[in-house]
Amino acid sequence: MKILTAIPKPLRAWVLPVLLLITWSVYGHVADNLSPAYVSILSVFERAYLLLASNELQLALEGSLTRLIKGLAIGAFIGFVVGGLLGASRLLDKLFGPSFNTLKQISLFAWIPLMSIWFGMGDTGKVVFLAMAAFFPMVVNTYEGVRSVPRELLEVARVTRLSRWQVIRLIVLPSAVPSIFTGFYLSIIYAWLAGIGAEYFLSSSPGVGTLLIDAQEHFLMDQIIVGVTVIGLVGLALNASAGRLEKSLLNWRGKSTATY
Amino acid sequence: MTSLTDYAAKTSAERWAWFPYKEQLWRALRSDRALSLIFPIALIILWFAAVEHQWLPEQILPAPSLMLATASDVISTGELFYHTSISVQRVILGFLLGAFIGLVFGVFIGLSRLAEEYLYPTFKLFVQVPSLAWLPMLMMLVGLEEALKIILIAKSAFVPVAMNTFNGLRAVSNRYIEVAKVFNFNRYQLLRYVVFPSSFPPIWNGVRFGLTHAWLALVGVELLASTEGLGYLIVWGRQLFQMDLVFVAVVVVGTIGYLLDKLLNHIELKVLHWRRDSF
Numbered sequence: 001m002k003i004l005t006a007i008p009k010p011l012r013a014w015v016l017p018v019l020l021l022i023t024w025s026v027y028g029h030v031a032d033n034l035s036p037a038y039v040s041i042l043s044v045f046e047r048a049y050l051l052l053a054s055n056e057l058q059l060a061l062e063g064s065l066t067r068l069i070k071g072l073a074i075g076a077f078i079g080f081v082v083g084g085l086l087g088a089s090r091l092l093d094k095l096f097g098p099s100f101n102t103l104k105q106i107s108l109f110a111w112i113p114l115m116s117i118w119f120g121m122g123d124t125g126k127v128v129f130l131a132m133a134a135f136f137p138m139v140v141n142t143y144e145g146v147r148s149v150p151r152e153l154l155e156v157a158r159v160t161r162l163s164r165w166q167v168i169r170l171i172v173l174p175s176a177v178p179s180i181f182t183g184f185y186l187s188i189i190y191a192w193l194a195g196i197g198a199e200y201f202l203s204s205s206p207g208v209g210t211l212l213i214d215a216q217e218h219f220l221m222d223q224i225i226v227g228v229t230v231i232g233l234v235g236l237a238l239n240a241s242a243g244r245l246e247k248s249l250l251n252w253r254g255k256s257t258a259t260y
Numbered sequence: 261m262t263s264l265t266d267y268a269a270k271t272s273a274e275r276w277a278w279f280p281y282k283e284q285l286w287r288a289l290r291s292d293r294a295l296s297l298i299f300p301i302a303l304i305i306l307w308f309a310a311v312e313h314q315w316l317p318e319q320i321l322p323a324p325s326l327m328l329a330t331a332s333d334v335i336s337t338g339e340l341f342y343h344t345s346i347s348v349q350r351v352i353l354g355f356l357l358g359a360f361i362g363l364v365f366g367v368f369i370g371l372s373r374l375a376e377e378y379l380y381p382t383f384k385l386f387v388q389v390p391s392l393a394w395l396p397m398l399m400m401l402v403g404l405e406e407a408l409k410i411i412l413i414a415k416s417a418f419v420p421v422a423m424n425t426f427n428g429l430r431a432v433s434n435r436y437i438e439v440a441k442v443f444n445f446n447r448y449q450l451l452r453y454v455v456f457p458s459s460f461p462p463i464w465n466g467v468r469f470g471l472t473h474a475w476l477a478l479v480g481v482e483l484l485a486s487t488e489g490l491g492y493l494i495v496w497g498r499q500l501f502q503m504d505l506v507f508v509a510v511v512v513v514g515t516i517g518y519l520l521d522k523l524l525n526h527i528e529l530k531v532l533h534w535r536r537d538s539f
Contacts, residue, residue, distance in 0.1 A: 004374055013381035020382075037400045091295075098296035105521065106514035107479040109491070113498035113506050117320055193390040200392070201483055209393075216396035224397045232388040239388075 039222040047222035056211070061230065063206035067123065068195050071130025076187045078131070079138025080180065086139070087146025088172070104136050108194060112201045121203040126195070129202075133194030134187035141183025145176030181246045188238050196231065208234070322504040330504040340493075344512055347478060347489040350406075351520075354413025355474040359467055362418040366425025366463075371451075380426070387423070391416045391477050395484065404485045409478070416477035417470035424466025428459035461532070468524050475517050490516075 007015065021041065028040050051057040086093045086100070111132060119125040149172050157167045199209025208231055215223035276282045288294060304324070310316055311323045322330075334340040369376045369383070391412055402408050432455050440454045482491020490509050497505030 004378070009377060012377040015378055016382045017385075035401075094292050094295040096299055099299045102514065102518070105518040106510060107476050107517055109476065109480045109483055110494060110510045110513040112483065113494050114503075114510065116498065117501075117503060117506075189390075193392060196390065196392050197480060200395075212393065212396045216399055219400065221397070221400055224400065228389055228393055228397060231390070231393045232385065235388040235390070 036219070037221050039225070044222045044225045047220070048226045051211075051223070051226060056206075057226070057230070059206045060208050060211045061234070063210075064195055064199070064208045065234070067126050067130055067198075067207070068191055071127045071195070072134045072187060072191045074127070075131030075134030075191065076138045076184055079135040079183070079187065080142050082135075083139040083142025083180075083183070084146055087143040087176075088168075093143075100139065104140070108133055108190070109197055109201070112198070116202055123205060125202055126198040126205075129198045130191045130194050134191040137186035137190055138180075138183040141179050141186065142176065145179030145183075146172055148179065149175045177249060181242075181249070185239075185242050185246070188242055189235075192235060192238060319501050319503060322507065327504045327507050330502070331508045334505070334508060340508070340512065343488055343490050343493050343509075344516070347482065347491070348516065350409050350489065351413060351471075351474050351478045354410045354478070355417045355471055357410065358414030358417030358474065359421045359470050361414070362421030362466070362470065363425055363463070365418075366422040366466075367429065369422075370426045370429030376426075383422070387419050391419075391473070392480055395481065399485060408485060409481050412481050413474045413477050416473040420469035420473055421463075421466045424469070425459075425463045428462030428466070429455060431462065432458050464524075464528055464531075468521065468528075471520055471524060472517070475520060479513060 025041055028034065028038060031038075048057075082100075086097055112129060115125050115129045115132075119128045153171050153175065154167070157171050162170065195207070196209035196212075199205075199207040200213050204210045204214070208227055212224055212227040212231075215221075215227060279285075307321070307324055310321055315321075318326075331340075365379075365383075369379050394415065395412060398408055398411060402411065436454050436458055437450070440450050445453065478489075479491045479494075482489040483495055486492045490513050493509040494506055494513075497503070497509060
């Protein structure tokens with residue numbers, strides 16, 4: 001315990017990763033019969049350099065990210081519209097809400113075989129699958145956001161005789177934005193996950209998931225570690241950019257209420 | 261012709277005299293449930309029509325009758341039950357393992373600042389990589405056996421449970437803790453009567469997410485590396501271009517996912533009844 005408290009606070013986060021790295025490299029030197037899956041840290045860097053030099057990694061990233069953006073744009077937009085409609089209209093909610101909630105229960109990857117037959121194994125199938133992954137959380141959270149608009153605000157709107165469009169723009173959207181953003185955030189996470197899955201299960205086109213599954217087939221642990229690291233970094237970057245976008249949008253929201 | 265004039269002469273009430281449940285029928289037709297059935301029924305009619313007129317080839321959209329026949333076939337041979345029970349066993353084992361570790365880990369880093377400072381940043385990095393991305397590495401380390409599926413499912417359940425437990429414990433309102441201090445609660449009493457009850461809802465949410473993620477991971481891993489289970493049934497049907505089989509398996513996957521979620525919801529209501537009573 002004394003050692004733990006002796007280390008200064010900012011360094012504490014690094015203790016575990018450094019220990020893990022040391023164990024990793026020491027293991028390679030002392031273990032008698034190394035597991036065939038073992039690779040040294042150095043060979044991971046070599047592999048990363050090779051993949052970069054041959055442009056393979058860049059192509060893979062480009063392929064995965066292009067599909068991610070396409071799928072996300074389509075799925076999140078449709079999800080936003082559907083969620084908004086279901087949230088705003090009791091009738092539509094009653095007509096389609098239960099069906100939607102039933103479909104939502106189907107585990108995402110169970111759709112892959114259907115998608116592959118209906119939309120092909122190529123990029124179209126993948127983008128549709130990604131869009132579907134992004135669609136569900138967006139609908140749920142947009143719906144929740146629209147439903148949770150404070151009743152008092154809508155009453156004020158009725159008193160001040162705002163038009164339908166004004167109600168949506170001035171009242172519903174601003175108060176639903178945080179929830180919609182939660183949905184968008186989840187959409188990104190699910191679409192990224194689905195993108196990797198799609199590359200595993202559908203035919204191979206350049207992508208980070210393809211990089212991983214190829215490496216597994218050829219028993220290249222170093223390439224797997226590079227791939228996992230890249231996936232983690234992209235996930236971090238996506239999270240950070242979504243966070244920044246949300247902050248800027250909520251800033252606008254804060255200002256507009258402050259001016260009243 | 262007399263019957264027709266008779267009919268016209270009758271009032272509406274007389275016409276419906278033979279059917280005493282008119283009111284109830286009318287109300288049922290206008291109920292929320294009836295409205296919610298319109299869309300699925302329309303889809304089924306469309307499905308029948310599409311098959312009837314052969315708008316789409318059989319491999320893309322199997323006939324409803326074929327699907328029902330396949331369903332009764334795999335049910336009567338016990339095949340469906342076999343694959344389902346394997347999948348459910350895997351998910352329960354993996355989920356319990358992952359949720360338990362997640363709970364312990366979440367409580368540990370949630371209650372101890374020191375543990376948080378040392379472990380949380382690494383945990384956060386680990387979380388950035390989705391379960392599916394760990395799959396190829398796991399396949400190389402532990403092979404394609406049962407352990408692979410259990411570990412991956414456990415990992416998927418572990419992350420949301422640990423995350424929500426940690427956040428839930430940290431979000432306990434300071435006011436409650438101040439009250440506890442006024443009452444001179446000791447550490448055990450503080451945890452037992454203040455911290456755990458008030459962090460139960462977010463923790464339980466994590467457990468629910470954990471189960472959903474576990475089910476998602478199960479289907480993923482079974483699609484990729486399995487010779488039994490519902491995911492395998494889907495892949496197999498796909499390879500044989502037997503869409504009817506794929507449909508049946510997908511329906512079962514959806515139903516079980518739904519039932520698992522309902523079960524946890526039910527437990528939540530049971531456990532949290534004090535919460536509703538107190539308001």
